[in-house]
Amino acid sequence: MTLEIKNVSKQFDSFVALDDINLLVGEHEFVCLLGPSGCGKTTLLRIIAGLLDMGGGQLVFNGRDLSAVPARERGFGIVFQSYSLFPNMTVAQNVGYGLRIRGDAKGTVDKRVAELLELVKMPHLASRFPWQLSGGQQQRVALARALAVDPRLILLDEPLSALDARVRNEMRVEIHDVQRRLKIPTIMVTHDQEEALMLADKIVCMNEGRIEQVGTPQDLYLRPATRFVADFVGVSNLLGTAWVRRNAPGLLAGRPDGPDGDFELCVRPENITLQAAAGAPGHLNSVTFLGNLSRFRVDWDGQRFIVECHAQVRLESGAALSLRIDPDRCNWVHT
Amino acid sequence: MSATAAMTTTNRGPGRFVPRSAEQWLVAACLFFPTLALVLFFAYPLATIFWQSFVLKDGSVGLGNYAAISSTPGLINAGWNSLVVSLSTTAVCVVLGFAIAYGLDRTCMRGKKALRGTLLLPLLAPSLVQGLGLLFILGRNGLVHQWTGWDLNIYGYSGLLLSDVFYALPQAVMIIQAALRNSDARYYDAASVMGAGGWRKFFDITLPNCKFGLLSAGFVVFTITITDFGNAAVIAGNYRVLATEIFNQVSGQQNFGMGSVVGIVLLAPALLSVYIERVSSQKQFGSASESRIPVQPAPAPARDRVFGLISWLVIFCVGAIVVVVVFASFVKLWPYNMSLTLSNFNVNISSGYKPIWTTLYVSIVAAVVGSVLLFCLAFGTKHISGAPAKAIYLLAVLPVGVPGLVMGLSYIFAFNDPSTPLYLFYGTAILIALCNFYHYHTQGFLTMMTGMRAVPQALEEVISCLGGGTRRVLTDAVLPFIAPTVLAVFFFLFMRSMVTLSAVIFLVTPDLDMASVSVMHLNQAGFVSQAAAFSTIIIVVVAAALIAMKLLVMRLTPQAGGEAA
Numbered sequence: 001m002t003l004e005i006k007n008v009s010k011q012f013d014s015f016v017a018l019d020d021i022n023l024l025v026g027e028h029e030f031v032c033l034l035g036p037s038g039c040g041k042t043t044l045l046r047i048i049a050g051l052l053d054m055g056g057g058q059l060v061f062n063g064r065d066l067s068a069v070p071a072r073e074r075g076f077g078i079v080f081q082s083y084s085l086f087p088n089m090t091v092a093q094n095v096g097y098g099l100r101i102r103g104d105a106k107g108t109v110d111k112r113v114a115e116l117l118e119l120v121k122m123p124h125l126a127s128r129f130p131w132q133l134s135g136g137q138q139q140r141v142a143l144a145r146a147l148a149v150d151p152r153l154i155l156l157d158e159p160l161s162a163l164d165a166r167v168r169n170e171m172r173v174e175i176h177d178v179q180r181r182l183k184i185p186t187i188m189v190t191h192d193q194e195e196a197l198m199l200a201d202k203i204v205c206m207n208e209g210r211i212e213q214v215g216t217p218q219d220l221y222l223r224p225a226t227r228f229v230a231d232f233v234g235v236s237n238l239l240g241t242a243w244v245r246r247n248a249p250g251l252l253a254g255r256p257d258g259p260d261g262d263f264e265l266c267v268r269p270e271n272i273t274l275q276a277a278a279g280a281p282g283h284l285n286s287v288t289f290l291g292n293l294s295r296f297r298v299d300w301d302g303q304r305f306i307v308e309c310h311a312q313v314r315l316e317s318g319a320a321l322s323l324r325i326d327p328d329r330c331n332w333v334h335t
Numbered sequence: 336m337s338a339t340a341a342m343t344t345t346n347r348g349p350g351r352f353v354p355r356s357a358e359q360w361l362v363a364a365c366l367f368f369p370t371l372a373l374v375l376f377f378a379y380p381l382a383t384i385f386w387q388s389f390v391l392k393d394g395s396v397g398l399g400n401y402a403a404i405s406s407t408p409g410l411i412n413a414g415w416n417s418l419v420v421s422l423s424t425t426a427v428c429v430v431l432g433f434a435i436a437y438g439l440d441r442t443c444m445r446g447k448k449a450l451r452g453t454l455l456l457p458l459l460a461p462s463l464v465q466g467l468g469l470l471f472i473l474g475r476n477g478l479v480h481q482w483t484g485w486d487l488n489i490y491g492y493s494g495l496l497l498s499d500v501f502y503a504l505p506q507a508v509m510i511i512q513a514a515l516r517n518s519d520a521r522y523y524d525a526a527s528v529m530g531a532g533g534w535r536k537f538f539d540i541t542l543p544n545c546k547f548g549l550l551s552a553g554f555v556v557f558t559i560t561i562t563d564f565g566n567a568a569v570i571a572g573n574y575r576v577l578a579t580e581i582f583n584q585v586s587g588q589q590n591f592g593m594g595s596v597v598g599i600v601l602l603a604p605a606l607l608s609v610y611i612e613r614v615s616s617q618k619q620f621g622s623a624s625e626s627r628i629p630v631q632p633a634p635a636p637a638r639d640r641v642f643g644l645i646s647w648l649v650i651f652c653v654g655a656i657v658v659v660v661v662f663a664s665f666v667k668l669w670p671y672n673m674s675l676t677l678s679n680f681n682v683n684i685s686s687g688y689k690p691i692w693t694t695l696y697v698s699i700v701a702a703v704v705g706s707v708l709l710f711c712l713a714f715g716t717k718h719i720s721g722a723p724a725k726a727i728y729l730l731a732v733l734p735v736g737v738p739g740l741v742m743g744l745s746y747i748f749a750f751n752d753p754s755t756p757l758y759l760f761y762g763t764a765i766l767i768a769l770c771n772f773y774h775y776h777t778q779g780f781l782t783m784m785t786g787m788r789a790v791p792q793a794l795e796e797v798i799s800c801l802g803g804g805t806r807r808v809l810t811d812a813v814l815p816f817i818a819p820t821v822l823a824v825f826f827f828l829f830m831r832s833m834v835t836l837s838a839v840i841f842l843v844t845p846d847l848d849m850a851s852v853s854v855m856h857l858n859q860a861g862f863v864s865q866a867a868a869f870s871t872i873i874i875v876v877v878a879a880a881l882i883a884m885k886l887l888v889m890r891l892t893p894q895a896g897g898e899a900a
Contacts, residue, residue: 051796071799078800084793088815097811098801149801 008057017043019209028183032196035206041189077146081158083138085130092126098149116144136167156188193233227335230266239265263332269308271329280322365715369708377773380745388595400596413575421561424499428556432507438642440515443634453654454505459877461834461851465498466569468656481670490572498566507552514548520628547615554608562738564837598741606736664867679868690848698832700768706825713783735777739837771832779824786820819888826884
């Protein structure tokens with residue numbers, strides 16, 4: 001089962017929500033649409049679900065054009081951030097809802113509901129009502145309800161954003177396990193880069209209605225293609241070409257050709273080594289202790305660096321430092 | 336190809352549905368029929384009244400009626416009187432309303448529940464009950480005269496002011512209280528931490544935060560007073576006001592052109608104040624946040640006693656005036672023979688109890704037709720956007736600016752015309768029901784829209800994704816959430832239809848009389864006790880409806896409320 005998104009665009013009055021989106025969601029794949037609010041990720045998800053008509057382009061699912069297929073005939077499962085359970089139905093009735101719409105026999109429905117409640121680890125809560133459940137439990141029910149109808153594709157719209165941190169972490173693991181087990185292709189919208197890095201096979205980083213970069217979590221973190229991705233996924237030190245030429249000309253080797261303003265060097269905080277040395281060009285501005293690591297703010301020739309080390313280095317503010325950047329662990333990004 | 340597709344969808348705006356003909360037909364039908372009815376039974380009659388205001392007595396068309404305003408001394412006088420009585424009522428109601436609302440929301444005075452209950456009483460009765468009650472107490476055959484022998488003249492400005500205040504005050508209290516409730520305890524905590532005292536907090540936080548509530552209450556009171564007919568008809572006497580003047584011009588002198596001119600003169604301040612009220616209420620409630628912490632008053636004996644005293648005194652009067660009417664309906668010969676009897680309910684003049692049955696029938700029709708049409712309209716407008724949605728919304732909220740008398744008069748122009756097929760409706764109970772429904776259309780529509788907005792869109796979408804059609808969306812997502820609202824709108828329309836007087840006064844005929852009009856006629860004919868008996872029956876029916884509504888709404892409200900606990 002594959003989903004092809006071809007040249008999809010969408011406009012709300014004069015606002016361009018999606019601009020020529022092309023994307024392939026492969027079999028068994030977990031794809032995360034990642035980006036800040038207003039980047040078009042939810043719009044794209046809603047178009048895929050059939051809840052919003054696209055302005056232009058094509059959706060092809062398993063070779064079939066979806067343009068004329070309404071949401072109810074697409075056979076996709078969807079989970080929203082706002083649990084959206086039926087308040088007047090029990091947990092079991094909620095999970096079995098899609099099956100009842102399909103007209104399945106009661107025995108089949110009951111059996112399937114039991115299976116799914118087992119899968120989301122809450123068979124003992126089958127007769128509760130939504131308002132008697134915690135946020136995390138409600139979201140599990142919503143997930144079970146989406147999975148009950150054997151969807152051909154699962155769509156998750158920021159499913160974890162309303163949960164508190166600890167529950168969110170548990171649910172992440174759970175969603176990850178369930179998806180790997182059932183192997184249903186899944187598209188999840190999130191603005192949380194950590195969530196995307198942990199769950200996705202493929203991250204689609206979006207900005208202002210366009211795709212900035214598509215790749216594995218490793219690709220996006222280690223080899224960001226654009227300044228936006230470098231900035232949005234993880235923390236980056238972004239160095240201008242002129243600065244690099246002045247202070248670390250050795251790093252210019254990997255730079256693609258183009259005017260100075262077109263590219264910046266992206267260096268992750270953990271890929272810089274600090275060395276205290278009298279007369280060195282860097283000045284330590286401040287240190288933040290973060291438990292297993294420490295974060296240093298260092299100024300060097302007008303550039304503020306953020307450096308993270310695991311070692312318990314004892315340094316005083318204002319200390320002179322030299323910074324070493326490994327040429328293999330940084331890359332040039334398009335601005 | 337993609338370019339043209341983009342064009343058409345952009346024009347349609349951000350539609351939530353992929354083209355699915357069945358659904359779109361449904362939405363279209365939901366919009367078409369209520370809008371058509373709005374045009375036929377609201378916009379068209381209103382247009383005819385504008386047209387009629389240009390038709391002169393001899394049948395020619397011109398500005399003569401408007402020119403005649405200045406040469407009709409009675410009119411200028413009535414306009415001035417209306418303005419004076421409405422402004423003074425507004426001033427009194429805003430001041431007292433604020434004191435009572437503040438007492439209810441920000442002090443620990445005793446008996447708040449009983450006070451709130453008493454405040455509902457005036458809403459259960461036709462607006463002429465205040466006038467009637469005042470006559471029973473202060474009139475020539477009133478209690479005070481009987482006990483003291485004082486010769487009070489309650490007819491005129493003072494009587495009208497009192498009855499208008501007692502009629503409008505509850506609404507002022509409710510609006511101001513809503514504004515006060517909207518505040519956040521954290522403002523006060525922050526101010527206290529910074530060293531502000533009680534008065535400082537009052538002038539820096541309380542007053543600025545409810546200024547739009549005060550403004551809004553002022554405009555609402557002004558509108559209902561200047562357009563009120565019932566109390567003016569009962570107690571104004573020779574003190575002419577615009578509302579009674581319209582009635583005299585049309586019913587007394589058969590001067591329809593002049594009547595419609597007065598109607599339009601009345602329409603102007605009402606529409607203006609409704610507009611200003613809307614703007615200000617949006618400002619007020621736009622700032623409300625979901626996570627606010629309500630202000631909890633701390634006991635302060637002196638303050639609580641003062642506010643308690645004011646509130647109890649005023650609300651005692653508000654309630655007493657209604658209770659006196661109910662009591663008088665059981666009294667043999669008020670105030671000379673105070674023994675109790677049921678003989679007043681033995682109404683043998685005019686058409687007996689028929690008006691009560693007619694009113695019940697009319698009210699039920701108005702409630703059924705109204706709640707169905709409003710549900711469809713709210714469902715439809717939720718699914719469209721852009722200019723058409725705005726146009727329908729505007730048309731749907733406009734009726735609140737049209738005084739009942741103007742509505743009623745416009746119905747005569749529009750439907751008492753044998754040359755149009757609409758003449759079929761003339762003289763039927765259905766037309767009265769429709770008139771009542773459109774008279775209260777705005778409040779019903781806004782309530783329905785609020786209810787519709789509370790239906791989670793995500794739930795509707797989940798159903799679509801799970802393969803459910805519109806029927807499923809309606810029964811499983813929309814209805815569970817909106818049922819209490821539909822019920823509330825149903826009972827609201829029913830109760831208002833039961834008590835309204837101004838709109839129906841022009842539409843009743845000897846064969847088709849309404850209860851509130853009967854009260855007026857009985858009173859005018861001197862059968863005061865029978866008038867009281869009729870009022871009592873109306874009050875009982877409406878009170879029963881109110882209790883039934885509260886019970887049903889409680890049962891129907893989804894238990895999602897438990898989430899907050």
